[in-house]
Amino acid sequence: MIIDQEKCIGCKLCQPYCPMGAIEYLEEEKKCRINLDECVECGICLRPDPCKKGALYQQELDELRLLRQVFSNPLVPHKTTSVPGRGTEEMKTNDVTGRFKRGHAGVACELGRPGTGTRFKDVEKVAMAVAKVGVTFEPHNPVTALMVDNTTGKLKDEILNEKVLSAIVEFDVEIGKLSEALTAIKNVAPELDTVFSLDLACRCEPDNSVPAEEIARSVGFRPSINGKTNVGLGRPLAEEE
Amino acid sequence: MTHTLHRYGTAESLENDYVIFAIAAQTVNAKGKAPVFGEFFNIVEKYNYVFCGDMKTGNKYTVGLESIREGFRDNSIVHAVFTEKEEVAKVLKELAEADLGLSIVVSGILDHVDECCRKAGIKRHTVEYSLGIHGKTEKLPQEDELLAINTMCGHGMIAFNLIRHMVDKIKAGKKTPEQAAKELASQCHCGVVNPTRAAELLKELVK
Numbered sequence: 135m136i137i138d139q140e141k142c143i144g145c146k147l148c149q150p151y152c153p154m155g156a157i158e159y160l161e162e163e164k165k166c167r168i169n170l171d172e173c174v175e176c177g178i179c180l181r182p183d184p185c186k187k188g189a190l191y192q193q194e195l196d197e198l199r200l201l202r203q204v205f206s207n208p209l210v211p212h213k214t215t216s217v218p219g220r221g222t223e224e225m226k227t228n229d230v231t232g233r234f235k236r237g238h239a240g241v242a243c244e245l246g247r248p249g250t251g252t253r254f255k256d257v258e259k260v261a262m263a264v265a266k267v268g269v270t271f272e273p274h275n276p277v278t279a280l281m282v283d284n285t286t287g288k289l290k291d292e293i294l295n296e297k298v299l300s301a302i303v304e305f306d307v308e309i310g311k312l313s314e315a316l317t318a319i320k321n322v323a324p325e326l327d328t329v330f331s332l333d334l335a336c337r338c339e340p341d342n343s344v345p346a347e348e349i350a351r352s353v354g355f356r357p358s359i360n361g362k363t364n365v366g367l368g369r370p371l372a373e374e375e
Numbered sequence: 376m377t378h379t380l381h382r383y384g385t386a387e388s389l390e391n392d393y394v395i396f397a398i399a400a401q402t403v404n405a406k407g408k409a410p411v412f413g414e415f416f417n418i419v420e421k422y423n424y425v426f427c428g429d430m431k432t433g434n435k436y437t438v439g440l441e442s443i444r445e446g447f448r449d450n451s452i453v454h455a456v457f458t459e460k461e462e463v464a465k466v467l468k469e470l471a472e473a474d475l476g477l478s479i480v481v482s483g484i485l486d487h488v489d490e491c492c493r494k495a496g497i498k499r500h501t502v503e504y505s506l507g508i509h510g511k512t513e514k515l516p517q518e519d520e521l522l523a524i525n526t527m528c529g530h531g532m533i534a535f536n537l538i539r540h541m542v543d544k545i546k547a548g549k550k551t552p553e554q555a556a557k558e559l560a561s562q563c564h565c566g567v568v569n570p571t572r573a574a575e576l577l578k579e580l581v582k
Contacts, residue, residue, distance in 0.1 A: 149536065150534060150536045150537040150539070150540035151534055151536075151537055151562075152534055152536070153531055153532070153533075153534040153535070153536075155534075155536060176531075176532075178532050178534070178562070181562075181564075182561075182562065208378075208430075208530040208532070208564060208565075209564060221377060221378070223398065223400060223401065224377060224503075225377075225480075225501045225502075225503045226377070226396075226398045226452075226478055226480050227398055227399070227400035227403070227478045228478075228500060228501040229478055229500045229501065230400040230403045230404055230478055231400050231402065231403055234501060240503075242377070244381075245510075246531075247381070247529070247531060248381070248383075248508065248515070248522065248525050248526050248531060249515070249525050249531055249534065249535050250511075250514050250515070299530075299531050300531060316506075319509075320509070323509045323510050324510075326510040326511055327511055328510055328511055328514065329508050329509065329510040329511055329512055329514060329515060330508070330509055330510045331380075331381045331505065331507070331508050331509075332505070332506040332507060332508075332509060333377060333380055333381075333503055333504070333505060333506070334503065334504045334506055335501060335502070335503040335504075336501065336502060336503075336504075337500070337501050338498070338499045338500060338501060338502060342489070342498065342499060344502045344504075346504070347502075347504060350504065350506055355506040355507065356506075356507065357504040357505065357506055358381075358504065358505040358506075358507065359386055359389065359484050359485065359486070360382055360389050360392075360482070360483055360484045360485060360505070361380060361482070361485045361502060361503050361504045361505055362377060362379060362380050362480055362481070362482045362502070362503040363480065363481050363482075363483075363485065363488045363489070363492070363499050363501075363502055363503075364478060364479070364480050364499070364500045364501040364502075364503075365467060365479050365480070365481060365488075365492055365495075365497050365499060365500060366497060366498060366499065366500030366501075367470060367471060367474075367475070367476075367477070367478065367479045367497065368399075368400065368404070368476065368477060368478035368479070369404065369474070369476035370403075370404065370476075
């Protein structure tokens with residue numbers, strides 16, 4: 135995003151909308167300017183049309199700026215998914231896809247959420263930490279598409295300093311390795327320069343229990359009282375193994 | 376991974392916050408589902424929802440109900456927000472009877488949603504837990520209510536600074552908490568923010 139310096143009158147009406155705080159006010163010039171290193175190209179500032187002078191505009195984006203946009207603007211679908219936003223269908227359609235089977239768990243570590251943003255170097259730290267456990271990265275996830283090696287979690291060097299609103303390291307893990315994977319995430323957390331929100335998805339057992347919950351507790355996580363439930367109304371139902 | 380998980384707050388506040396949404400699996404059953412989203416929407420509209428939207432079109436405040444109804448596509452994700460679990464149970468019961476074939480997901484207090492499923496005569500298929508926020512948490516604002524409003528939009532479209540800006544407007548008498556909540560909710564393209572809960576949280580922040 136760019137602010138046309140000729141048109142800007144320095145009213146600062148656009149400033150509160152930026153989730154990254156990337157709109158700076160230049161005292162001397164009495165104008166606002168976007169800090170492009172911090173701007174994640176989410177387009178959030180443009181959507182409510184706060185600028186009465188038409189100074190805010192979306193510039194033409196090169197490859198790296200487009201990368202920022204696809205991870206930050208939920209209205210832009212990534213080429214690896216048909217789903218708008220930076221996520222996947224994950225457990226939302228698990229009743230139909232059978233993506234997370236009994237005996238497995240789905241884990242997603244969303245770096246930069248809430249409201250902080252992340253650089254890919256932090257995303258790589260988490261991906262490489264869990265790769266050592268022997269997880270299977272979700273093939274349709276946009277972060278997985280940026281890996282040079284799915285067995286190590288290593289990302290392309292040229293993107294490591296790019297900042298995005300959030301990025302999700304998403305994987306399937308055998309239930310027997312879940313505690314190890316969660317512990318790896320816990321251990322890498324102090325090395326990060328951002329926050330992350332952590333998800334754990336699991337197929338319910340016939341008795342309605344969810345085995346992953348107890349495993350998470352056993353390694354020191356406290357699941358929130360609220361979460362998401364796929365109520366199993368999708369058809370055709372995925373075949374159970 | 377998910378736009379309606381990680382809704383932060385106290386148990387008391389979360390008791391009034393549920394999202395029901397419908398989605399089709401793009402690789403399995405999405406083809407031809409656009410009109411079925413209309414059937415889903417017709418059902419949820421009979422009940423007391425407080426906000427709604429379609430990921431492909433926009434939310435009730437920004438594009439309006441007619442545009443939402445006319446804009447359903449095979450890859451829509453259609454949401455409605457409720458403040459009472461009793462309404463959630465009724466919606467689930469009618470959705471189960473309608474047998475639309477869409478995947479239906481409910482975000483909210485897990486025990487309450489399980490109870491709603493039982494009342495509707497259905498069994499949970501998959502559960503997703505939020506294991507919390509970790510890492511450099513000192514980067515987050517100190518006010519819990521601010522975090523609670525921000526996390527209602529999982530795509531992060533409500534900036535912390537915008538919430539603070541609205542608090543200032545309320546303090547200055549330029550907006551009511553309800554008007555400010557509506558403006559914040561309109562930022563959420565999918566329509567998953569709960570404006571009723573947001574207004575209550577804004578009142579706490581103004582104190």
